[in-house]
Amino acid sequence: MSAKRxxxxxxxxxxxxxxxxxxxxxxxxxxxxxxxxxxxxxxLPEVVMEPGSTSERIAVIDLNGTIQDTGEQGGLLAGTGYNxxxxxxxxNQIKQDDTIKAVxxxxxxxxxxxxxxxxxxxxxxxxxxxxEKPIYVSMGAQATSGGYYVSxxxxxIFASKETMTGSLGVILxxxxxxxxxxxxxxxxxxxxxxxxxxxxxxxxxxxxxxxxIVQSILDDSYNGFVEVxxxxxxxxxxxxxxxxxxxxxxxxxALELDLIDEFGYxxxxxxxxxxxxxxxxxxxxxxxxxxxxxxxxxxxAQKLFGGLEGQVFSELVNKVGGPxxxxxxxx
Numbered sequence: 001m002s003a004k005r006x007x008x009x010x011x012x013x014x015x016x017x018x019x020x021x022x023x024x025x026x027x028x029x030x031x032x033x034x035x036x037x038x039x040x041x042x043x044l045p046e047v048v049m050e051p052g053s054t055s056e057r058i059a060v061i062d063l064n065g066t067i068q069d070t071g072e073q074g075g076l077l078a079g080t081g082y083n084x085x086x087x088x089x090x091x092n093q094i095k096q097d098d099t100i101k102a103v104x105x106x107x108x109x110x111x112x113x114x115x116x117x118x119x120x121x122x123x124x125x126x127x128x129x130x131x132e133k134p135i136y137v138s139m140g141a142q143a144t145s146g147g148y149y150v151s152x153x154x155x156x157i158f159a160s161k162e163t164m165t166g167s168l169g170v171i172l173x174x175x176x177x178x179x180x181x182x183x184x185x186x187x188x189x190x191x192x193x194x195x196x197x198x199x200x201x202x203x204x205x206x207x208x209x210x211x212x213i214v215q216s217i218l219d220d221s222y223n224g225f226v227e228v229x230x231x232x233x234x235x236x237x238x239x240x241x242x243x244x245x246x247x248x249x250x251x252x253x254a255l256e257l258d259l260i261d262e263f264g265y266x267x268x269x270x271x272x273x274x275x276x277x278x279x280x281x282x283x284x285x286x287x288x289x290x291x292x293x294x295x296x297x298x299x300x301a302q303k304l305f306g307g308l309e310g311q312v313f314s315e316l317v318n319k320v321g322g323p324x325x326x327x328x329x330x331x
Contacts, residue, residue, distance in 0.1 A: 043093045043096070043097070044089060044090060044093050044287045044288070044290060045287070045288045045289070045290060046285045046286065046287055046288070047285065047286045047287075047288055048283060048284070048285055049284040049285060049286050050270075050283065050284035051283060052281050052282045052283035052284065053281045053282055053283055054099065054283055055099055056099065056101050056279055056281065056282045056283070057097075057099050057100050057101060057282055057283045057284070057285055058100070058101065058102045058103070058104060058270065058273055058274070058279060058282045058283070058284045058285070059090075059093075059094050059097075059100045059102075059103050059104070059285055059286070059287070060103075060104045060106060060266070060270070060284060060285070060286045061087070061090045061091070061094070061103065061104070061105055061106065061286070061287065062106045062108075062286070063082065063087065063105060063106065063107045063108065063109055063120075063147070063150065064081070064082060064108050064109065065081040065082035065108075065109060066081070066082055066109065066110060066111070066112045066328070067082060067084070067109055067111060067112025067113055067116045067117055067120070067146045067147070067150070067327075068082065068084065068112045068113050068116060069084035069085070069113065069115075069116050070083075070084070082109070082112070083289075084116055084119075086287075086289055087120070088119065088120070088123065090287045091120070091123045091124065091127065092123075093287065094127060094133070095123075095126065095127050095130070095131060100133065101133060101277065101279055101282060102133055102134045102135075102136070102273045102277055102279060102282075103127070103133055103134070103135045103136070104135075104136050104137075104138060104266070104269050104270055104273060105124070105135060105136070105137045105138070105150070105151065105154065106137075106138045106140065106266055106269075107137055107138065107139050107140060107143040107147050107150070107151055108139075108140030108141055108142055108143065108147075109142065109143060109144075109146065109147040110142055110144050110145065110146075110147065110167075110328055110329040110330075111144050111145030111146030111147050111148075111149070111167065111326065111327045111328040111329055112145075112146045112326060112327065112328055113146070113324070113326060113327070114146075114170065114221050114324075114325045114326060114327055116146075117146035117149045117150055117327045118149075118224075120150040121149055121150050121152065121153060121228060124150065124153050124154070125153045128153060128155075134155045134273065134276070134277055135153070135154045135155055136154060136155060136156045136157075136158065136269050136272060136273050137151040137154040137156070137157045137158065137269075138158050138159075138264070138265065138266040138268075138269040139151065139157065139158065139159035139160070139163045139165060139251075139260070140163065140266075141162070141163065141164065142163070142164045142165070142329070143159065143163060143164075143165045144164060144165055144166060144167035144248060144328075144329035145167040145168065145169070145171075145326075145327040145328050145329045146326070146327030146328060147165070148165055148166065148167075148168060148229075148259070149225060149228055149229075149327050151232075152228050152229050152231075152232030152233060153228075153231075153232045154232070156261045156262065156269075156272065156276075157259070157260040157261050157262075158260065158261065158262050158263065158264040158265075158268060158269045158272070159251040159254060159255075159260045159263065159264075160251050160263060160264070160265060161250065161251040161252050161263055162250060162251060163250065163251040163254070164248055164249075164250060164329075165248070165249055165250075165251070165254050165259060165260070166243075166247055166248040166249035166253075166254065166259070167246060167247070167248050167328075167329035168225060168229065168240075168243065168244035168245075168246065169222055169225065169244055169245070169246040169327075170218045170221040170222045170225065170325050170326065170327060171218075171325070171326050171328055171330055172214055172217075172218060172323050172324065172325050172326065173323060173330065174200045174202065174323035175202050176200075176202050176205075176206060177202055177203070178202070178203055178204055178205050181203060188203035188204075190203070190204075196209070196210065196213065199213060199214070200214065200323050214323075217325060218325055221325050221327075222244075225244065225327065226240045226241055226244055229243075229244065229259075233258060233259065235258060243257055243259070248329065251263060270284060
């Protein structure tokens with residue numbers, strides 16, 4: 001390729017990047033600033049989705065992308081994928097804010113970390129038990145594995161007929177390239193303090209003892225998953241174990257299996273909450289990332305990019321790094 005073509009490609013790439021930034025900035029600057037408010041206790045910034053009574057409000061929180069705590073706190077594009085710190089802050093805000101009378105959890109995720117999923121589930125359960133605020137779930141295109149785990153304690157779960165859910169179980173994946181290393185004469189030297197310190201090392205052949213240890217860990221996590229579903233959906237444990245064999249279900253199958261309650265999209269869920277709990281005049285809000293101008297840009301970036309960053313991370317987490325148990329649908 002000639003130098004001129006390389007220059008042209010570089011200019012095109014730069015213009016594309018600039019156009020994205022301008023799009024975000026222009027949209028943010030032309031938005032109605034009155035939509036962005038702070039809650040009464042000066043917590044997270046809010047966007048008013050539907051006007052209404054400020055003393056009776058419905059909070060809509062979005063769970064998009066892989067449920068993974070990356071340690072990310074903020075930043076211009078911090079909200080384009082899933083941000084665990086921000087999500088947990090939203091749940092804490094909901095618990096503390098007496099004007100929030102109901103919660104709509106909008107879920108679009110393949111699942112994620114065992115620990116992070118458990119944290120969300122436990123906090124939602126805490127909100128239900130301590131504040132008696134109803135929680136309705138709106139499943140998007142995907143709410144598999146950990147996405148279902150966090151949805152289980154909801155008072156009602158809505159999904160579309162095309163929603164992909166299920167994949168109820170635990171997975172742990174690890175790369176192993178010991179044979180490849182042997183073929184090319186590469187030797188790895190590892191010094192450990194115990195027999196199983198380098199368990200599932202990618203440079204050593206997998207031992208049955210390693211697999212037995214890992215399987216016992218996954219079995220414990222799986223049993224916990226079964227308990228969460230049984231308690232949340234009011235199903236016998238034996239029935240849950242039949243359903244939770246790792247397969248995926250569409251919305252129609254999920255309704256037949258009592259994994260969801262109704263068909264509907266997010267607007268239907270909001271309308272259902274209003275009708276079921278006499279909140280027809282309630283204001284509907286959504287939380288954004290803190291820090292004023294940064295919140296505007298992040299809010300628009302999230303609308304542009306959605307959960308793409310989280311999906312990419314999902315692929316990476318399955319292929320690199322140390323193995324860890326995941327409530328994750330792995331393609």
